[in-house]
Structure formats: structure tokens, C-alpha cells
Amino acid sequence: MRIRREREQNTSTPTKRRIPLRRLKVSPRLPVPDHIQKPPYVGSKLLPEISSEFQIHDEEGITRMRAACQLAARVLEYAGTLVRPSVTTNEIDKAVHHMIIDNGAYPSPLGYGGFPKSVCTSVNECMCHGIPDSRQLQDGDIINIDVTVYLNGYHGDTSKTFFCGNVNDAAKRLVKVTEECMERGIAVCKDGALFRKIGKRISEHAEKFGFGVVERFVGHGVGTVFHSEPLIMHHRNEKPGSMVKGQTFTIEPILTLGTTECITWEDNWTTLTKDGSLAAQFEHTILITATGAEILTKC
Secondary structure, three states: OHHHHHHHHHOOOOOOOOOOOOOOOOOOOOOOOOOOOOOOOOOOOOOOOOEOOOOEOOHHHHHHHHHHHHHHHHHHHHHHHOOOOOOEHHHHHHHHHHHHHHOOOEEOOOOHHHOOOOOEEEEOOEEEOOOOOOOEOOOOOEEEEEEEEEEOOEEEEEEEEEEOOOOOHHHHHHHHHHHHHHHHHHHOOOOOOEOHHHHHHHHHHHHHOOOEEOOOOOEEEOOOOOOEEEEEOOOOOOOOOEOOOOEEEEEOOEEEOOOOOEEEOOOOOOEEEOOOOOEEEOEEEEEEOOOOEEEOOOO
């Protein structure tokens, strides 16, 4: 596997050395109008416990989930159009924030366990939970934008990794395979399917290209609560349990060019690859049906 990865990296287009990420200025959190419905964790700095309640919906619940997820998908698509050299992640956060509240929804990350912003922006070696700040995007960066909205009592959660300007071949390959891994994980989902099949399918595909699959971060149930059981492992595992019709959860694998070990900054959110190698992530919220899975966060 190591030989294959080194061979692929050696055939990539040479690029200038990346400057490692560092914490820059984080602006104050943006206000939310009083009329916007807020999730119950807002106002507390405590990180909510993962709910043991599976998110299984009746027809009305499914309708509301579709609405929340469609809004999240549109917001993410818009956020992606903002990605270009010199734009700051704080500017992306501000634009996302205003689009969400203009549509009558609440940006779910804002105030979740004290998170200070309305979206997560994870650049280059940042695996996930990057806090938007004053850093300007650079030509050749990759950036994952993770959007969750809370609309009419339901959360819709999605993310995508975007290219900023001219991205090298190794980064393009990582991003492409990461999206394919998510798609392959979704493809095994249906009523009665075992949760562990998701991780098996994702790992099989990632390993073909010599990429690492991060074990620390998982998918989760999502619906009236932001994070609940079942926790969705993206690596090979023996987790028991099977899917149920009407259930919603996320699949959101993170792949790396190098190690899957990570370090977390003192802000207790921003998590980077330990060796500084690139990481990419994609995420959809899905609804389990009798014959497969409906991707709720697809535009």
C-alpha cells in the first residue's frame, strides 16, 4: 500500500510547498433574529450528549427532513461558488449565515458546544471542524465546507470538499476518491442492511488508492436532534445493528493522503492530520427506504 501511494504521489504535478495552517483572527459570532426557531442546545456551552434515540420518521417528519436537507444542499452549493483565492473563510461563514436565516432557519453549528461560527470550514490538512477565521484561501487549497441547518425542528446536514484555483493531481485524486467512497457507502444502504457494510465498502475503495480512512470521526443519526445513534463507522468494523425504513443518518467519510492520526488545537474543535498531509471529506444525509436510500441533501 505504501509503495502504491508513493508511486502515485511521485507522478503528480510538482507544486510549491504549502504553508501549515495556524489559528488567525476569529470574529464575533453573528446574531440570529428572535423569530428564528433555535435548537435546545443554544445558550449552553456544554457539548450535548449523543442521543440514544434513532431518528425514525413518519410522513410528516420525512417531509420536514426533506425541506431542511434541501435548504442545506442549496446553502452548500452557494458556499462553493464563493471559494476562490483571497476569500477568507470568515467571509464564507458570513454569507452562509445570512442565507440560512434569510430562509427562516438556524445555522446548527452556531453555539453547539460553544462552537462560535455558523459553518465549519476545513482547509487542506484540517480533517474537520475548522473554525472560520481571517485566513485567505490560497491558490491550490482544498476546503471542506460543512453546512447544517435547523428548519422547523429538523436538522439537515451535508458537506463537500471544493477546489480553490489550480489544485495538484494528488489533491484532485484524494477528493475524487473520497466522494466515491461516500457514494459506495450509500449504495449498500436499505431497510434491513447491516451498518457495518458501509465501513467495509468505503475501506475497500479507499485502500485501492492507498488512502487512509479516519476512524475517529463518524456519521450519525440526524433529525430532530443534531447527533444521535446510530454512529456510522467508515472503516472496517463489527458494529452490530441494521437499518430501518424511515430512518435518517449521515455518511461522511474523511480520507487522508498520509496518516489518519490527528491533533486538535486548543479551541477543542479544529482537528488536523498529525503529519500535515491533506484530508478530504464528503457528507450526505440519507433516508432509508424499502429498496435503498434517498439522498436528502442532493440538489
